[in-house]
Amino acid sequence: MPNIPEGATVAMIEHRVPFFETDAMRIVHHANYIRWFELARIEWLDRYDEPYKDIYERDIHYATTHVHAEYAASARFDDVVQIHTWLEWVRGASLCMAYSIDRGDDHLVSGWTEHAAVTGDGRVRRIGKENRERMKKHALATPSIAPQR
Amino acid sequence: MPNIPEGATVAMIEHRVPFFETDAMRIVHHANYIRWFELARIEWLDRYDEPYKDIYERDIHYATTHVHAEYAASARFDDVVQIHTWLEWVRGASLCMAYSIDRGDDHLVSGWTEHAAVTGDGRVRRIGKENRERMKKHALATPSIAPQR
Amino acid sequence: MPNIPEGATVAMIEHRVPFFETDAMRIVHHANYIRWFELARIEWLDRYDEPYKDIYERDIHYATTHVHAEYAASARFDDVVQIHTWLEWVRGASLCMAYSIDRGDDHLVSGWTEHAAVTGDGRVRRIGKENRERMKKHALATPSIAPQR
Amino acid sequence: MPNIPEGATVAMIEHRVPFFETDAMRIVHHANYIRWFELARIEWLDRYDEPYKDIYERDIHYATTHVHAEYAASARFDDVVQIHTWLEWVRGASLCMAYSIDRGDDHLVSGWTEHAAVTGDGRVRRIGKENRERMKKHALATPSIAPQR
Numbered sequence: 001m002p003n004i005p006e007g008a009t010v011a012m013i014e015h016r017v018p019f020f021e022t023d024a025m026r027i028v029h030h031a032n033y034i035r036w037f038e039l040a041r042i043e044w045l046d047r048y049d050e051p052y053k054d055i056y057e058r059d060i061h062y063a064t065t066h067v068h069a070e071y072a073a074s075a076r077f078d079d080v081v082q083i084h085t086w087l088e089w090v091r092g093a094s095l096c097m098a099y100s101i102d103r104g105d106d107h108l109v110s111g112w113t114e115h116a117a118v119t120g121d122g123r124v125r126r127i128g129k130e131n132r133e134r135m136k137k138h139a140l141a142t143p144s145i146a147p148q149r
Numbered sequence: 150m151p152n153i154p155e156g157a158t159v160a161m162i163e164h165r166v167p168f169f170e171t172d173a174m175r176i177v178h179h180a181n182y183i184r185w186f187e188l189a190r191i192e193w194l195d196r197y198d199e200p201y202k203d204i205y206e207r208d209i210h211y212a213t214t215h216v217h218a219e220y221a222a223s224a225r226f227d228d229v230v231q232i233h234t235w236l237e238w239v240r241g242a243s244l245c246m247a248y249s250i251d252r253g254d255d256h257l258v259s260g261w262t263e264h265a266a267v268t269g270d271g272r273v274r275r276i277g278k279e280n281r282e283r284m285k286k287h288a289l290a291t292p293s294i295a296p297q298r
Numbered sequence: 299m300p301n302i303p304e305g306a307t308v309a310m311i312e313h314r315v316p317f318f319e320t321d322a323m324r325i326v327h328h329a330n331y332i333r334w335f336e337l338a339r340i341e342w343l344d345r346y347d348e349p350y351k352d353i354y355e356r357d358i359h360y361a362t363t364h365v366h367a368e369y370a371a372s373a374r375f376d377d378v379v380q381i382h383t384w385l386e387w388v389r390g391a392s393l394c395m396a397y398s399i400d401r402g403d404d405h406l407v408s409g410w411t412e413h414a415a416v417t418g419d420g421r422v423r424r425i426g427k428e429n430r431e432r433m434k435k436h437a438l439a440t441p442s443i444a445p446q447r
Numbered sequence: 448m449p450n451i452p453e454g455a456t457v458a459m460i461e462h463r464v465p466f467f468e469t470d471a472m473r474i475v476h477h478a479n480y481i482r483w484f485e486l487a488r489i490e491w492l493d494r495y496d497e498p499y500k501d502i503y504e505r506d507i508h509y510a511t512t513h514v515h516a517e518y519a520a521s522a523r524f525d526d527v528v529q530i531h532t533w534l535e536w537v538r539g540a541s542l543c544m545a546y547s548i549d550r551g552d553d554h555l556v557s558g559w560t561e562h563a564a565v566t567g568d569g570r571v572r573r574i575g576k577e578n579r580e581r582m583k584k585h586a587l588a589t590p591s592i593a594p595q596r
Binding site for chain 4: 019020022023024026027029031076077
């Protein structure tokens with residue numbers, strides 16, 4: 001079953017596994033799930049904060065500072081997987097998303113990522129107050145699988 | 150400086166950053182460092198245990214079960230980076246490698262990965278005694294950045 | 299406008315450009331469009347011949363023998379693109395698909411790929427008669443952008 | 448044998464095939480060879496024209512406008528391949544490179560790519576006269592496998 005904490009504000013996208021994401025073990029290469037996290041994260045921002053494209057066009061980027069993933073089972077070519085994501089916490093200049101990747105009732109991968117808000121030249125910047133307030137409403141009261149900072 | 154614990158048996162490979170590993174932030178996309186871990190891991194096995202190609206041809210695979218990465222700074226197009234790796238621990242059917250990715254004296258990324266020995270059809274299998282004994286000599290006495298299991 | 303010949307039996311998929319497909323020119327890296335061809339090709343087979351997953355599970359693969367792509371304009375992060383594909387021709391053990399990648403009315407990329415039917419160990423095999431007959435009905439009378447063989 | 452025309456000024460790089468470049472056919476996915484072309488192209492520019500990093504830092508890019516590849520045989524995990532490249536022709540604002548990818552005496556892939564010199568915002572720009580003159584000395588008298596323009 002998906003590994004989603006109670007109270008989470010979840011965005012989900014479905015993804016059909018392309019052949020080019022498989023490797024010679026005939027499963028999806030483990031680095032691709034890290035990319036899938038990104039697909040869902042952008043969907044979450046679109047729905048609950050602000051389209052990431054708009055943030056990006058103001059030259060603000062949520063640069064990835066931590067990645068953690070635990071693999072329980074593997075996706076294979078042509079599987080349809082669900083990538084769930086929610087906000088664990090948001091702070092002045094950083095945020096943490098967590099993920100559950102599933103193939104129906106089969107849980108495949110859990111993970112979390114942390115991000116720092118930076119400008120295009122890499123300097124840390126506070127997340128805009130409006131964005132932060134909007135996100136805070138959707139954060140978990142207590143982080144589920146990510147460390148508190 | 151590279152983030153390497155004392156006493157580690159380290160393999161290192163150099164990698165020149167190709168254009169196709171960059172993203173629209175003009176830095177290397179964070180998922181690519183997870184792939185770089187793999188490059189170094191295979192080099193380590195070649196040097197200190199047994200060429201992974203030989204293991205693979207016996208239909209044994211070190212399937213990735215955990216990935217953890219912390220990003221301190223970014224690599225850019227055409228940078229030459231050093232990917233260091235060492236064995237944190239080895240058990241009956243699993244092992245844990247850790248990594249320091251650096252650009253000379255600039256430390257970029259630290260991380261660790263855990264792997265389960267599996268057959269091509271995904272069943273867990275003990276690591277061959279010879280391989281395990283050989284690896285054990287190179288494991289750290291106490292894990293440095295990875296959790297003990 | 300999409301670059302699609304009259305009489306083509308077209309499958310189309312939409313694709314939203316993920317951040318990880320961009321490069322430091324802030325456009326989609328040119329090798330990714332070759333991957334997108336594959337996404338559409340598999341959709342075409344599903345709709346007009348037989349799900350590629352079923353073919354794959356019989357250990358038959360349409361190994362790529364030629365790739366050709368012409369780039370007129372670039373996709374960018376978060377664009378929604380349409381990948382159109384159709385069958386140019388099919389022969390005893392090979393087939394040729396062509397592609398038009400578009401962002402609405404903006405034509406981005408045209409191309410074609412040829413494939414040989416092979417078994418998992420790389421030996422060429424005739425395409426099953428049933429599959430070949432089914433595909434033939436959807437082939438162009440005269441190839442549009444690919445060379446006749 | 449490598450498929451290199453007489454008189455070509457060739458740059459070559461060796462590449463050891465990482466696991467993550469393989470696919471579920473247990474061979475290198477065909478789109479990766481297009482990326483390998485880029486690795487060799489950058490090496491060629493470094494050696495015979497000007498480091499591409501320097502060109503890139505002046506905000507000039509050789510955007511890819513055509514890709515063509517013909518696959519004769521496949522590379523597999525841990526193979527060491529040689530990627531040869533040379534200049535077919537150079538014109539005012541474009542250039543054409545060709546490639547032979549080989550595993551020792553086994554020829555794997557032939558191909559060519561065309562590129563337009565553009566600024567970061569995508570406008571075509573003449574290649575600097577100095578660069579063009581320098582490259583011209585290394586161009587083939589008559590293109591070998593690429594079309595003349």
